[in-house]
Structure formats: structure tokens, C-alpha cells
Amino acid sequence: MVVARSGHCGHVMTQCCRKLGHQLPSTMALAWKALLGQVKQLIPPLDGSLHKGQSGRVGVLGGALDYTGAPYFAAISALRFGCDLSHVLCSPTAAGAIKSYSPDLIVHPILREDAPTEHVSSELKSILSRLHVLVIGPGLGREPYMQSFAKIALSLAKQQGLFVVLDADALWLVGQDISVVKGYRRAVVTPNVAEFARLSSQLGIDPNSPADKRAALVSRALGGVTVLQKGAKDIISVDAEHAETVFVDVEGGLKRCGGQGDILSGTVGTMLAWAKCYEDGVFGDKSLPTARLPLLAAIGGSTVTRTASRRAFSREGRGVVTQDMLSEVGKAFAETFGEELQGKLSSSSEEEKMSDVKPPKPASSRKTTTATAPPSPAKQPKKVDVHLPGPSPRSATASTSKPESKTGSPLTKTNIKAIHARSSSSISSMKKVLDDGASASPSSATKKPASTVSRKRMATPETVDDNASVAESSVMGGAIRRTEAERIEYFKNQPDCAELEPHSVKCTRCNKTVSLGRQRPYTVKPWETHRRKCDQKLPAGSVIDDSASVVASEVQSTAGGTPRGPRKTAEERKAELEADERAEKVSPDQALCRKCQKWIKLSPKSPYALANWTKHQQSCGDEQVSSRVATAKRKIALVNDAQAKTKGPRFVECAICKATIELVGDQDYTLTNWEQHKQTCPAPSTSKAKGKGKNKAALPTAASTAATDASASRGVKRRLEDADLEAEDPDAREANRPRKEGYKPVQKEAPGMFGWFLMPFKAFLTGFKESIGDAASPEPEQDVDEPNEPEDRDAHGPGPYRAEVAPVPEFTRWKSWDWSQLRCSFRAPDY
């Protein structure tokens, strides 16, 4: 492993060759571990706390007639790596095959060669809005229509701020038009040898430049896009404000069967999906700067993919195929990041499961010949005993009662030292990591699982990091001791501190006095603990560690937060609230949210307190949650709109004038244009259609609209077309219609005395006959509008489907009733 990192004004390069294994200077090993530790911070906890989708929703765009394996490999490896949902967006020519490979994949055959671009675009937009990352390229091919859809998808992904991986034929697209990705730093390109050579020459990179610097040059030429140059060693480089290059030469398999690059794109994709969740605050502490997330994701994906390749090759040797790698991905993950991150239940059954994750057999007992894969000590599975990544502040807080962080890293004093070795700011270079790491003894860095001793220690502020700086503790729970003067200085630099006393300090944020303990003056730990709690109570966007950490400020800038300066006065808060466009009305103790029209209570104590408001805006502005409900409501409105003949998320066809109205807006089913059209349509209202003859045929019923809704855009046939309605009695569907002139009331004689007596029994019999008739009616089903496919119902929720009532049998049928039929009809159905 070689890690190089350079700033603009200097160049720091440290070599750490993993091939030397135990001979490595401990500092080098620690550098790699520190890097992996940062990667680990992107791994979501596997403790049941997250719901479906929060561990990543990955999309793979690719798959045409020739290539069905590539998108499958990418999408399934994303799942095997640990994402929750994996979608494939492909051509219908590939969809059937991909679906048949795995029921775990969600396959959207939307890239139809003959489909209007705007329809595909609208469908892409809808799907992309549900993803965390889009991998473009595996099996994409170079047919113009696939390339053009890929271009649209990339542009939509950029609009939505998605992370993207560009692989295989998507790199062809990039080569044709560099501007599609230039400057988009949430992209990772993963060229193989041939693709890299092509891309470099397209970008005008000097072919005589040093081979290990070319990835950086490509990254720079692409405006800071992360480059993962695949090869005997993977070179991962980003060259933007800060330049960083990481060489991953973790041992891979010896066979280069096709599809391994697709696996890599899937694993990097999942890491990026996690990065998105991390960035959104779903888990973790947001301490990693956004700018580094693609690089870290690439390191994680590359390391695990190569390890999976090695494991599969160890099993199968020359006969290895890419499919063999799939079952190794999870194990390679455990090998890379530690088994505890692969998920552990407390039950013994689960321990059995985890015991499957065995290190490969010693070389002598491996299937592969030792001649082709001679194992060296360094090539033994890497056992990550040291957990360098800092637990999130939350986990660290929790550690008093629970010795392991959320991500499972045991918190020992050794670890804390090692954790401290990790750079806490983007200014600090890998050199700092190495220097710090050097001070930690290698033996201590490689042993000691979490012990009760360390747990106990963790619980005692004095013995742990009562003096750690906020930057250090928030990032890694560091442990350094400071003099009293330094501690006082530390408090002075805290923007939320007031009324500092040796054993107490006031938090201006919550107005509480925080006790600093009696043991030592100006102890930092209790204050930090308080701050973390205080931070958690406030929305994530405003939880900014403004203690001068560049990391924090970078995170803050990406989270769109504003730094917390000195406490604002009521006047200032009022001004801020009034200037906030999202607030329609403002009063000292409440504000009306323009978006959801709810009054948000501020604080009864302090006027114009902003915490609740900010909190509300976060959830109200949460596209994922609220917009889905709103979209569903708009869709239902459209489904029940008789004037909407066919409809999709981005268009409606008017049943009257047959015009197709484009639904323009950020969200699907934005009905503004449609409502406008209804106002101006030649025969706009439903009432006109009713009974007047000329327009009525154009209006399908709500029921038929519902039945055809989701299928309409997908070309599924509709049953009740206009023609059917025309044939029907025009009045047949009106509930209350006036009697016509020809109406004659039914003439019936009044029953006699005995008749009155029998009446209830007759009524009962009639009802009974009818119900039997319904149940046993041998009539075949007639022209029943099939409800939407179950898939559609699942996707869009229940709609107003038409209830079909079987025709009531005639009395003649009752007369010739065969009781044996009755018995049959009541038999439980034979499934």
C-alpha cells in the first residue's frame, strides 16, 4: 500500500508496502489502518436501528441486448456488499435475463429504443429520486440510444446531487464529451487499462508522464473527479483543492475473467450510497469531509473486490468465474473491515453463521497450487484487530454503558490512541497520521479487544480524555492531556461557553450550567458530553463543531449549515425568522410553515427561538418522507380525475381534446399545468360531458381511469375504452337521474291477509336465492376490468379500483337448481 498525499504547496509521500506484511514499519501499517478506519466510518451500523433503504439504495444503469451479465454483477455485488435495495435500469432486451438471474434485483426495463426521450427521462427522474447512487456503464453498450439515455441519466443524477460511478461504456460517453462529468466531484470513474489509456489521450495527458501520476492528472483534467484506475494495483486519485493518491495493491486473484470490474463498480457504488447516508446524517458523526467521501468509497470498494477475487481464485483456481466472487464479497468485507462490522446477533445461531467467515486455509491445503499463488505472511487474510476509526461522538458517549461503538469498534485505550492518530482535519496530512501513529506502540496497536477494564476506564472521565479538544473528541474521541492554562484557553475558545468557573460553566445554547466535576478544575470531558447531548437536541444542520476544525467546516458547508456564532438576540432571531421565506407568518411563540401550512410552536420561554423551527424545516423539507405522501395524493387526485385519460408521473392525456399535457415541476404528478389546461380545454368540465352528448364519450369513468392509471404509461392495454362507453346507455352511470316520460310505475296488487303474513318469509327467500345465485353462478366473468398489476399496487398504494359484482342469476336458474352444485360451490377452493 502506498499512500501519497500532497497539498498545493508541498508534497508528502509516504510509502507503506503491504506486501512486506509484518516487516512493515508499524507506522506504515498504521497509515493503512488509519485510512481503512476512515472508510469504516462510512459503514452503516448493523444493529437493527436502520430501516429498509437506509443502508443504501443503489441504481445500475446498463444492460442491453449483448450484455446482461455486467449490470447483474454490478447490482448483485452492491447487495452482497451490503446495500438494501439494488435497481437495474436497462433496455427491455436485457431485462428478462437480468430478472431471471436474481429475484433480489429490481429491474426497470425503461431504456426502450423506441420510447420518446421525454418519457424515458421522466421515468429516470422518478427512479433516480429514490436512489443514493447511480452506477452508469456496466453492459451499457455503445448504441446511440443507450448512450443518449446514459447521458440524460447522468445529467439528472447531477441535478439531484447523487453520487455516481462511471464505468465501462459510460467512460466512452465521457470520452465523447468530457463536459458531462467535468467538475462533478461526486463522481468516481473506474477505467480499466484500455479505458484509462483512451481517456488519458482524450484528455491530452502526456503519455510520458510517470505512470503512477497519471490518475492524478486525469482527475485534475476532469475537474476533481475521483479516478480509480484499475490494474495490477488500483490507483485511486483525486486532484482538486487537495491532492491525494492511494495505491491499493491488496492481493487479488490471478485470473482476469470478465465482470470483475462490474463487481468493483457495484461495491464502490454501495460505499458511495453509504457515503450519501452518512452525509445525510442517517448514521455517523459527519466528521469526514464530503470532498473525501468518493476517495474513501473507492478505497473500500477496491480493497473488498480484490480480496473477493483472491478468495474466489483460491477456491476455484483457473476455473474461477466472476460469479464465484459473489459469495466471497461478504467474507471479503469481513476480512477487510473486521467481522464485527459484518453484523452479529447475540444468539448462538448467528455466531455459527459468522464462523463461516473463516480465513482461507493455509496454502498447503488450498485448492490452488502453491506455484500459482504462493502465500506469504502478508497475503494471509488481514485481521483488523485495531479499530482506528473514531467512534462517533454519540457512540463514544454511549460507551460508558456499552463498550463498543455503533460500528462495533471496541473502545480501548489503545484504540483511542490509535484513533487519535487519524487526522482530524483536512489540513492534517497523512504524514500527521503517520507521525502520530508512530508514537503508538505496534504491539498495543494490534491487540486488546474491548475489555471490561477499558470499559471501566471509559466511564471515568479522568482516565480517558477529559482534556481532549472538541475537534479530536468529536472526530475520534482523542486522548491528550493539557495543562490547566490550556484547558482554560480551550473553554475561552468555545463559542457556547459563558460564566466559566473552575468547576462549572454555562452553556449559552441551552442556558444550563454544566458541572465540570470536583476532581480537577476546568475539566473538559463533562462539557463535551453536555455539548454532544445539546447538539443532538438540535437539528443536524445546525450541529456544527466550530472549534476551528477544517473537517467540521467542510461538513458544515456541505450540509448547508451556518456556523454558530455568539448567541443571537431575540431581535436577531426575529429578523432571521421574518426573512425566512418558508415562514408565512411569524409571532414570538409560533411560525406558520408556508409549505405544510402548520403552525410550529417556537418556545414559550424565549421569543423567536429558532430550534423547533429549524427542526421542522428539516423534516418538512425532507423530500424522501413528505414528498412521497404529497405525490401520492396528487396522483390519487389525477387517478380520480375523469378528464385524465392516460397519465404518468410527468404527463396527462386529456380525454376531451386528446392533448398530452406535460407535468412540469420538481415532483412527479405536479398538476399545475394540468389544472391550467382544464380551465382552457375546449370542453373542460365533467358536467358538460354528462348528458350533453358531444363530450361525454370522451370522459372515461374514474374507475376505468384508475384501472388503467399505472399501466397506461407502460403500454398495458385498457379494457374500458371510450368506444365501450359510447355504446352504453348515456345515463347508465348517473346515480340520480330523472324519470323519463315513458316511465310507468309497477302495478302490483296489495297482498291479502295471508300474503301480509308470508311477506317476511318471501323476502327472506328472495334474498337467500339471490345470494346463492351469486355464489354459484356459473356465468363466466364478463369484461371485468382487471385491476392494476400487483406490482403497481405495491408501488403506488391502493387506488379506487372498481368493485365488480357478478350478475344476479335469473329465477329460472333457481328453479332448476341442483343441490349438489350448491355443495360444490361452498367447498373451499383447491389451492
Ligand SMILES: NC(=O)C1=CN([C@@H]2O[C@H](COP(=O)(O)OP(=O)(O)OC[C@H]3O[C@@H](n4cnc5c(N)ncnc54)[C@H](OP(=O)(O)O)[C@@H]3O)[C@@H](O)[C@H]2O)[C@@H](O)CC1
Ligand atoms: N458478462 C458480461 O455481460 C460482461 C460485460 N461487459 C461489458 O462489456 C462492455 C465492453 O467492455 P470491455 O471492457 O470488454 O470493453 P471492450 O470494448 O470489449 O474492450 C475493448 C478492448 O480493450 C482491451 N481491453 C479491455 N479490457 C482490458 C484490460 N483490462 N486490459 C487490457 N486491455 C483491455 C481489449 O483489447 P485487446 O487489446 O485485448 O485486443 C478489448 O478487446 C461493457 O459494457 C462491459 O460492462 C464486461 O464487463 C465483461 C462482462
Ligand SMILES: Nc1ncnc2c1ncn2[C@@H]1O[C@H](COP(=O)(O)OP(=O)(O)OP(=O)(O)O)[C@@H](O)[C@H]1O
Ligand atoms: N493484474 C491485476 N492483478 C490483480 N487484480 C487486478 C489486476 N487487474 C485488475 N485487477 C482487479 O480486477 C478488478 C477488475 O479490473 P479489470 O481491469 O478487470 O476491470 P474491467 O476490465 O473493467 O472489468 P470488466 O470485465 O468487468 O469490464 C479490479 O478490482 C482490479 O483491481
